[in-house]
Amino acid sequence: MSGQTSPILRIAQIVFGVAVVFFLLAPIVAILPLAFNSSVFLNYPIESFSSRWFGELQSNDMWRRSIVNSLIIGSGATIVATVLGTLAALGLRSSQLPFASAIRTTFLMPMVVPAVVLGVGMQMLYGRLGLANSYLGVVVAHAVLCIPFVLVSVSGSLNAMDPWLERAASSLGASPTRVFRRITMPIIMPGILTGAVFAFATSLDEVVLTLFVAGPNQRTLARQMFASIRENISPAVAAAAFLMIVGTLCIAGLVGFLRWRSQKALKPA
Amino acid sequence: MRVPLVPPPASAVGRVNACCEGPLSAFINLERISKSFGTFKVVDDLDLEIAKGEFLSLLGPSGSGKTTILMMLAGFVEPSSGAITLEGKRIDHLPAHRRNMGVVFQNYALFPHMTVAENVAFPLVMRGVSKTEAAERVARAIDMVQLTHIKDRKPAQLSGGQQQRVALTRALVFEPNVVLMDEPLGALDKQLREHMQLELRELHRRLGLTIVFVTHDQGEALTMSNRIAVFNAGQIEQLASPEAIYDHPETRFVAEFIGETNMFAGKVEARDGARTKIRLDAGPMVEAYLTTEFASGAAALVSVRPERVGLSETSNAANAMPVKVLDTVYQGDHMRVRLAGSGVEMVAKVDRKTRAWAVGAEAFATFNPDECTVIAP
Amino acid sequence: MMSSAMRARLRALGLIMPLMAFLLVFFVWPLATMMVASVTDGTVRGVLPQTATVLAKWDGEGPPTPEMAASLVTDLRMPVDSLAFGDAVRRLNSELSGFRSLMSRTASAAKGAGEGQALDLVAIDPRWGDAKYWLAMKRAMPLYTDRYLLAAVDLERDASGNVAGLDANTSANRQIMLRTFLIAASVTLLCAAIGLPYALIAAASKGWVRAILLIAVLLPLWTSLLVRTAAWFILLQNEGLINDALKTIGLISEPLPLIFNRTGVIIAMTHVLLPFMVLPIYSGLLTIPANLMPAAASLGASRIKAFRHVLLPLAFPGLMSGSLLVFMVALGYYITPALVGGANDQMISSVIAFFATGTANWGMAGALGLILLVVTTVLYLVYGRLSRSPTMVAT
Numbered sequence A: 001m002s003g004q005t006s007p008i009l010r011i012a013q014i015v016f017g018v019a020v021v022f023f024l025l026a027p028i029v030a031i032l033p034l035a036f037n038s039s040v041f042l043n044y045p046i047e048s049f050s051s052r053w054f055g056e057l058q059s060n061d062m063w064r065r066s067i068v069n070s071l072i073i074g075s076g077a078t079i080v081a082t083v084l085g086t087l088a089a090l091g092l093r094s095s096q097l098p099f100a101s102a103i104r105t106t107f108l109m110p111m112v113v114p115a116v117v118l119g120v121g122m123q124m125l126y127g128r129l130g131l132a133n134s135y136l137g138v139v140v141a142h143a144v145l146c147i148p149f150v151l152v153s154v155s156g157s158l159n160a161m162d163p164w165l166e167r168a169a170s171s172l173g174a175s176p177t178r179v180f181r182r183i184t185m186p187i188i189m190p191g192i193l194t195g196a197v198f199a200f201a202t203s204l205d206e207v208v209l210t211l212f213v214a215g216p217n218q219r220t221l222a223r224q225m226f227a228s229i230r231e232n233i234s235p236a237v238a239a240a241a242f243l244m245i246v247g248t249l250c251i252a253g254l255v256g257f258l259r260w261r262s263q264k265a266l267k268p269a
Numbered sequence B: 001m002r003v004p005l006v007p008p009p010a011s012a013v014g015r016v017n018a019c020c021e022g023p024l025s026a027f028i029n030l031e032r033i034s035k036s037f038g039t040f041k042v043v044d045d046l047d048l049e050i051a052k053g054e055f056l057s058l059l060g061p062s063g064s065g066k067t068t069i070l071m072m073l074a075g076f077v078e079p080s081s082g083a084i085t086l087e088g089k090r091i092d093h094l095p096a097h098r099r100n101m102g103v104v105f106q107n108y109a110l111f112p113h114m115t116v117a118e119n120v121a122f123p124l125v126m127r128g129v130s131k132t133e134a135a136e137r138v139a140r141a142i143d144m145v146q147l148t149h150i151k152d153r154k155p156a157q158l159s160g161g162q163q164q165r166v167a168l169t170r171a172l173v174f175e176p177n178v179v180l181m182d183e184p185l186g187a188l189d190k191q192l193r194e195h196m197q198l199e200l201r202e203l204h205r206r207l208g209l210t211i212v213f214v215t216h217d218q219g220e221a222l223t224m225s226n227r228i229a230v231f232n233a234g235q236i237e238q239l240a241s242p243e244a245i246y247d248h249p250e251t252r253f254v255a256e257f258i259g260e261t262n263m264f265a266g267k268v269e270a271r272d273g274a275r276t277k278i279r280l281d282a283g284p285m286v287e288a289y290l291t292t293e294f295a296s297g298a299a300a301l302v303s304v305r306p307e308r309v310g311l312s313e314t315s316n317a318a319n320a321m322p323v324k325v326l327d328t329v330y331q332g333d334h335m336r337v338r339l340a341g342s343g344v345e346m347v348a349k350v351d352r353k354t355r356a357w358a359v360g361a362e363a364f365a366t367f368n369p370d371e372c373t374v375i376a377p
Numbered sequence C: 001m002m003s004s005a006m007r008a009r010l011r012a013l014g015l016i017m018p019l020m021a022f023l024l025v026f027f028v029w030p031l032a033t034m035m036v037a038s039v040t041d042g043t044v045r046g047v048l049p050q051t052a053t054v055l056a057k058w059d060g061e062g063p064p065t066p067e068m069a070a071s072l073v074t075d076l077r078m079p080v081d082s083l084a085f086g087d088a089v090r091r092l093n094s095e096l097s098g099f100r101s102l103m104s105r106t107a108s109a110a111k112g113a114g115e116g117q118a119l120d121l122v123a124i125d126p127r128w129g130d131a132k133y134w135l136a137m138k139r140a141m142p143l144y145t146d147r148y149l150l151a152a153v154d155l156e157r158d159a160s161g162n163v164a165g166l167d168a169n170t171s172a173n174r175q176i177m178l179r180t181f182l183i184a185a186s187v188t189l190l191c192a193a194i195g196l197p198y199a200l201i202a203a204a205s206k207g208w209v210r211a212i213l214l215i216a217v218l219l220p221l222w223t224s225l226l227v228r229t230a231a232w233f234i235l236l237q238n239e240g241l242i243n244d245a246l247k248t249i250g251l252i253s254e255p256l257p258l259i260f261n262r263t264g265v266i267i268a269m270t271h272v273l274l275p276f277m278v279l280p281i282y283s284g285l286l287t288i289p290a291n292l293m294p295a296a297a298s299l300g301a302s303r304i305k306a307f308r309h310v311l312l313p314l315a316f317p318g319l320m321s322g323s324l325l326v327f328m329v330a331l332g333y334y335i336t337p338a339l340v341g342g343a344n345d346q347m348i349s350s351v352i353a354f355f356a357t358g359t360a361n362w363g364m365a366g367a368l369g370l371i372l373l374v375v376t377t378v379l380y381l382v383y384g385r386l387s388r389s390p391t392m393v394a395t
Ligand SMILES: Nc1ncnc2c1ncn2[C@@H]1O[C@H](COP(=O)(O)OP(=O)(O)OP(=O)(O)O)[C@@H](O)[C@H]1O
Pocket: B037, B042, B060, B061, B062, B063, B064, B065, B066, B067, B068, B069, B216
């Protein structure tokens, strides 16, 4: 489309592209400086720079607990989702499994079922099972949402793996368990880790299920931000957002690195 | 890259080329093996004996079931029926990791997360060989294929030929019963391929390996094997030495699949031991060599390789047909001559030194009865 | 002896079993619970169990029987959770108004009189002599009911059991659904209108330009949804950056109302969902060999024709699956509308959440949830057909 494109079309393309990039990135960029605003209003202009709102995150009991809760619940959900999702991805790979694609579609359903619908059902069920307002309940609820991401990521790296490697290993004398431990597992490790990172990020950002199943003791960072935006919008939200964006960039960097490394290792000469 | 091979390890001395001395002893035996995928029969009631120390090639067109047979031997595919025995013991229900067979895959299947040395050590580690012994054997094996300088590299950093050699070493280092290779040279360029053919043949000779080698390159099969099994649609068309396969194909498929041939249809007229007279449908009478039983009057095909056809000005040969030169093509080491006459057309490859044949020249096409074969149509 | 195929199958089943069990318990069971809640109604039954049994046998013809009165008195004398009792009364009142005073008067009379003492209900309140109160009670008794499902689409059963439209100011569910559909459709259209040209430009560019265009799409996708919503909050509010900027350049004197209304919801949701539109279109366009456009042009097709006959057909599958995805996600969206939407302009998810957490009306929450679930599932299945890789959502 380049080359002999007319100049007017070319300019229109550039203007449009710049406008959309601006639309996509401006809000994220705009919130960052407010984290360092000393004012009590979440608003421009910035009066003076200070780190008081980061201090607030630390000293305010609500914020501090919510950060700790997010880490606890995120880790729990990540572990559950990664273990279950990885096992299932391995099973779904077998050509001997009947209805494999239907099962896969079902396993991915939590990604598309509206969170509110699932939340309502969970709230009702948890009341009966005695899981309401418990860490276990929140961890499990988050894990349900995280599983599709692990499944997709691990399945991706299994698909990318040369299927002959496992045959080669068993022809060389490795039992199925050892084939898994010494060949399959190390090769799909980047996929598992990517899935785990996705899972953690998903849990960190989860609000809706938390609203339905968590009690005040399990309030997560995202839930706390939700409440703060809704009730008494304070610049602590911007500080929390800043932390999350920085965390996201680190995670994105990590995933990028893992992908790059696995591609480098698996690429044939 | 031309690598002279070092002397064989002590353990291999004394079992050099077992197959070529004395009668063949059945080492691996496939009995009445069939394999179907769904309703599709890929291997059909196959019998095959593999002798210890032999280099057996499985040759056939794409989809004829070669890989499937190799995978059944290696234990990755289960036969639908039939038995596989190794030294008299059934192995068809043994899982792959307990069969002690070395397999070289077409794409090498080197473990990407391990170095060359770790790849080669893998089968030894799996067998619980002690660390020091494993290290020593790995070093010796890697040295033998001249890869010592790259033993700490990952497979992605190797050239195709180096990867090939690592895969081969990995499949040999644990002294397997038999080495199975599925088109191991298919991915290499022509020059490297020819070099690796020599190396493989040398390894086979020195170590006394039993090798089952799948290829669809007939030249490769002819130069490397002790025996060739020609496959077609899941069945063996002919199993014989390269010379026998080439000079005396037993079926029309083999005659046409291997090399180039002139084929004439006719009827058996008179017999004299292995020699027989055949009246071609086009008219002329031909004397030929028989490998299978034919009744008098039975329809038959006569196959003659182009390089066995001579051109002569006189007709004093057992088989001599008057022909006319249609076309000549210069081929470097020989002339390729297209001939027609006596109601047949044929191709001859003739020595350039004998004489230059002009297009339109009259001559006799001659061939020796021992150098043509009669095949059932 | 087991065949190796059989062993492989068992192993595969063993591997997926843990997840299967986990999702059955924590995904399917909750959804089933919600569905069951949408068709069950135990509010009155739970409080008046004996009356329920007796009324079930009553044919509804003729005057109320003494047996019915006796069972009601027995039920009312039972100790009962006052919240549950309140729910039951409210439920009866919705069947026929007047039950509130009737029930409280009768209950205190029943409790006041001595144990085992017979009571003349008609003497306590003459309305008990009227069969229509007993009929209303009978209608409220069955365990399984379609009233929530009907109510979810603004219908109800009248006294004679026929389906009829609900009073216009009692419920507004149809209006909410229409609104949800409109908002989701507008967001989808906007995403398509921005996403298609954007993806085309990205696919046609090279090097760092393409990298920037892609990062601009991926970065928001990676950023926490709450962060993005908070960011829009900052931009859109009356003293926010946009209004400030417009005021500074003198375009407006009063702040534009951009937040707590539909404008804000649509802007923020478009921002959130745009990547889901761009990525499928872009990956579809990547399959075009770079020389196809010049090739089409050299075959004599004008640029516009080449665009229409070469580029658009290739972008179309991505556009379709992107649109379905955006629409599907937008339908069930909760957080963004809840934070930047207007109080009277909520989407269906907010209404469901309101019924569940605000009023503990599980039946209505379940019924609306069921409708949303069915629509989403159908869209997902269509999407899976269309894109043949339902995994696109995650990448
Ligand atoms: N797992 C399978 N399921 C169904 N059909 C199969 C399977 N494996 C092989 N086949 C079929 O069996 C036939 C023989 O396959 P095989 O791989 O043995 O052929 P081949 O002789 O090795 O061919 P090539 O020279 O192309 O490698 C083919 O038609 C193939 O499609």
